[in-house]
Amino acid sequence: MSVNDKELEDFMPALELNWTDGAVERMKNVPFFVRKSVVRGIEQFAKDMGIEEVDDAVVSRARQEREGAAIAKARAEKTQTSTDNGENKEVKRQYVNFAFYKLDPAFRRLPKEEREEAKREFTDFLEEWDANSKMILLSYSMVGIRSDCDIMLWRISYELEEFQRMTTRMLLTKLGSYLNVTLSYLSMTKRSMYQDMFNPEHEEDRTHIIPGKAKYLFIYPFVKSREWYLLTQFTRQGIMDEHIFVGNKFPSVKLNTTYSFGIDDQEFVVAFETDYPQDFVDLVMELRETEGSRYVVEDTPIFTCVAMSLEDAINSLGI
Template identity: 50%
Template sequence: MTTLVPSVTTQPAEAPAPTVRQYIRYLFYKARPSWRQLSPDKRAEARSELLTILEPFAKQLAVLRAFSTLGTRADADFVLWMVSERLEDFQELQAAVLSSTMGAHLDTVYSYLAMTRRSQYIDRHVHAEQEGRRTRVKPTGRKYLFVYPMVKKRPWYRLSLEERQRAMDEHIRVGHEFPRVKINTSYSFGLDDQEFVVAFETDYPSDFLDLVERLRGGEASAYTERETPIFTCVAGSIDEILGLLG
């Protein structure tokens, strides 16, 4: 006698939802001499037009913040810090800026593109709002922002994970000595010319200066190929930042 065994269909396990990551862009502008040759009324009208253009992007993007570099850099006047889950948002914003009256008098002098990613080095270092665990950017609203691109030397990537972890443990411990400075590390591998873009938020520039000096002596720093240009940026509303251009 033959016993029939009903077939069992195995349902494939559902794949875990992918971690939501964000794109980050730092876009630096400088006003051309032609901007200040316009009459005050024409400049005011152009600033108002650009503010109106940027208003919907402030709602559309996860982050849209403005900072002035007037007086801290000779080659840039202001920066827009943008965060979004859509790369196309950056394209649309830049197209809108360049099509405006004021945009015709602005040069894009620097642009850095990156993404969020969970750091592989932070599991031994746990504290509230741990940088490196987050894949979403949460600005603090502090007054000063220090931004720079970074490239590591290729021998860094040939070290074992254990060797790199040891160097980064030291690096992270030093960072914890400066709690008034918040770091935002983003990753650019294959997206842009640099490998990382690092942004530090603080109300105390002296803390940032002391932090950077301390980090220079660390093991991880010896594997840094480049971490310039460095931008010292002062926060303000978009209206205030554009107003500084006259």
């Protein structure tokens, strides 16, 4: 027998305590696929408090208690320290930048000798910077894939100013003066506030990114609706459980989520690494069917990038 939308909307799991009509009605505002876990959590709270009947007040107190615990946990993780030589140090978070460049066609009209010299100067600069700076620098080509950018530099550093120093130095090179920045996304690493219940041993320490282990990289900015943030943490975790479940079906795709709140226009920048683009296509299609997709405001433009050495990325410009 099929289940229609009305039955799903009215679905309530078996109750172990007495519930008032008002409390039951409030549960209908919770997505049906997480309603059972929400009800169980509220009833457990009531039992712990010696309460025999669940009414509106109990529902509110239970959810406030859960929210408070989640906030306390997030704060504890934020201030988590590691011991080094007997001294406590805060866990450092990384700055992340995805910079997209388009070559000015005027460069191709320069004499061959000038172009060759400019390429050598630019390649030497990038390789020297990569070898001697504290920055992680990865290069990608989008030549023949997108019309608005040719190459992308993925830069990761513990110092925001490092991006500025490198860019200033790059603009002083001849080839650098012909590269137009078409887009630049700035973000930071941060621990995820959602737990992976399907793979508890999966470490989600997003304070430190180790990138560059796959041939292809897919990047896009991400913004969620205000309605998403008005949901309780309990409800959001339930919705994310479905999202995480789908993601775990594609182990060949590694997700790097970074956070842009307050430092750039988007809320997140997501970067997926894989050797199998077809897996990423299937992953995105399945994610479209999840409850969480209702709350997506922006997830474009999407950039398909091919990993290359610094020299090969420059050579891909065909100059």
